[in-house]
Amino acid sequence: MLTGVPGEVIPDGAVLVRDGLIEDVGPAADVIGRAAAGTPRVSFPEARILPGLIDVHVHLVFDGGEDPVATLAATGDPALVLDMAARARRLLDVGVTTVRDLGDRNGLAARLRDAVAAGTVPGPRILTAGAPITVTGGHCSFLGGQADGVEQVRALVRRQAEDGVDVIKVMVTGGHLTPEGPSSWELQYGTEEVAAAVEEARRFGLRVAAHVHTREGVEVAVAAGAHTLEHCTFLTEAGPPAGPDADEKLIRTIAEKGVYVCPTFHGGMGALETRFGADVLRPWLEIRRDQHEQGVRLIAGTDAGVTGVGVEQYAEGLRWLGRAGLPADAVIAMATSVAADALDLGGRTGRLRPGLDADLIVVDGDPRADLSVLRHPRLVVARGRFHVPRAGESLPWE
Known part of the structure; x- marks a missing residue:
């Protein structure tokens, strides 16, 4: 487990999540021993756990195409907010659990922010x-x-x-x-x-x-x-x-x-x-x-x-x-x-610490040796909500 602090590594780590927060974190044997009897477990023996990723500069109103400005101009707000929701889900698929949107139109990012926070649609935490x-x-x-x-x-x-x-x-x-x-x-x-x-x-x-x-x-x-x-x-x-x-x-x-x-x-x-x-x-x-x-x-x-x-x-x-x-x-x-x-969120996310929001990802391989392993997380947890990016894959619950 990589806690988000450089050099801070727990060789065989575990995280206990309850009510959207990290309740406990540390060596797996200790965390499991402190958990209530019957607590469900999901195990990834060969993987790495690390905090959810943060993209501090996105534009959810743009589509990333050849002419995003023209596409935006041709898209009305009802269709645009649906497109933005789809992009938010794709961000979650790649392990991004927090984004800062730095260019919005008509307050649509704020509406999406509130819908994600309420659990109505899947997506990362949004600051707009x-x-x-x-x-x-x-x-x-x-x-x-x-x-x-x-x-x-x-x-x-x-x-x-x-x-x-x-x-x-x-x-x-x-x-x-x-x-x-x-x-x-x-x-x-x-x-x-x-x-x-x-x-x-x-x-x-x-x-x-x-x-x-x-x-x-x-x-x-x-x-x-x-x-x-x-x-x-x-x-x-x-x-x-x-x-x-x-x-x-x-x-x-x-x-x-x-x-x-x-x-x-x-x-x-x-x-x-x-x-x-x-x-x-x-x-x-x-x-x-x-x-x-x-x-x-x-x-x-x-x-x-x-x-x-x-x-x-x-x-x-x-x-x-x-x-x-x-x-x-x-x-x-x-x-x-x-x-x-x-982003002034150090007291809420970005590290694996008890009391912080349960924002974390699980990846195959060691990102310290190869950052590309972060491309395809096996599991994403955003404020305690589990999200499995890979179509058809089920979690190894114990």
């Missing part, structure tokens, strides 16, 4: 940002979260908080999903606007996720107090950064301030490598390795839903973190305990 905050005509403005200037940003944060979002998303720079809007290397908001969002969000107990690509955007988000940096690519108009050395000081600042960084590595990177060659991706891999070595708290998120990125490709993103040179133990923590801390 609602529509991301962006300038008029800016990146993802078609989702509805437009605000210009400090006062409009404050007002929109208040309105979203009242609507019941779990996190605030701010588009500090542009992005490729909105061709008519600012490019990825262009700044949309300055420090004043982002700081206003952070300050207003804090009043409601919410954290702020900042979509940032450029060095300038990263500086704005860090200075403003954003909690997580999404992408954080240090992109320039000419393309990827020349190398991590040029941004050493800023990377150290990110580490010192304890800001979390989501690289949004995903399964679609393999297609990019095939199309453009390994040299194109090398700068992105090098900067992640350098960030990790400098002590930046990296977390696992895939940007699932954007072009070429399906929700079922979660484990492929982890493999790319491994290819960047990050130790497997560290990658597993980025997908479990560190990700939970980043």
Whole structure:
């Protein structure tokens, strides 16, 4: 059993689940001995148990196809919420028990969040940002979260908080999903606007996720107090950064301030490598390795839903973190305990600890030796609800 803390391993472990929570965890003989007589048991002698996986950056409204924006525009809300529910189930199939949705339309992710929590539909725990905050005509403005200037940003944060979002998303720079809007290397908001969002969000107990690509955007988000940096690519108009050395000081600042960084590595990177060659991706891999070595708290998120990125490709993103040179133990923590801390859920999930929600997976093989074994879990438990991903497979109850 891997508890979610790097290096913390129980060779023959067991977890006791009751009423959706972890009641006991430890060596199997001890846990079984402490359990009430007649407690049902399911056994996987050759497998590994670890906490449920967390994807901190998804877009359930997007389908991951060639033109997800056009598909979204052509899909009405009644059909869209059913599509989103299907994607949520597919996330559960690959062991993801918690997601943070960072780009929604018309509050559909919140409706799905509540349905999953009630047990009406299967899926992972969902945290939703609602529509991301962006300038008029800016990146993802078609989702509805437009605000210009400090006062409009404050007002929109208040309105979203009242609507019941779990996190605030701010588009500090542009992005490729909105061709008519600012490019990825262009700044949309300055420090004043982002700081206003952070300050207003804090009043409601919410954290702020900042979509940032450029060095300038990263500086704005860090200075403003954003909690997580999404992408954080240090992109320039000419393309990827020349190398991590040029941004050493800023990377150290990110580490010192304890800001979390989501690289949004995903399964679609393999297609990019095939199309453009390994040299194109090398700068992105090098900067992640350098960030990790400098002590930046990296977390696992895939940007699932954007072009070429399906929700079922979660484990492929982890493999790319491994290819960047990050130790497997560290990658597993980025997908479990560190990700939970980043989402302010460390007291509820991300580790195998008594009193936490029963979010866990069982996989064949050792992910410390091969992260790809995380692709196909045998069992997923999400807040105590058992889910068997493999069609036709039954659990080995004793």
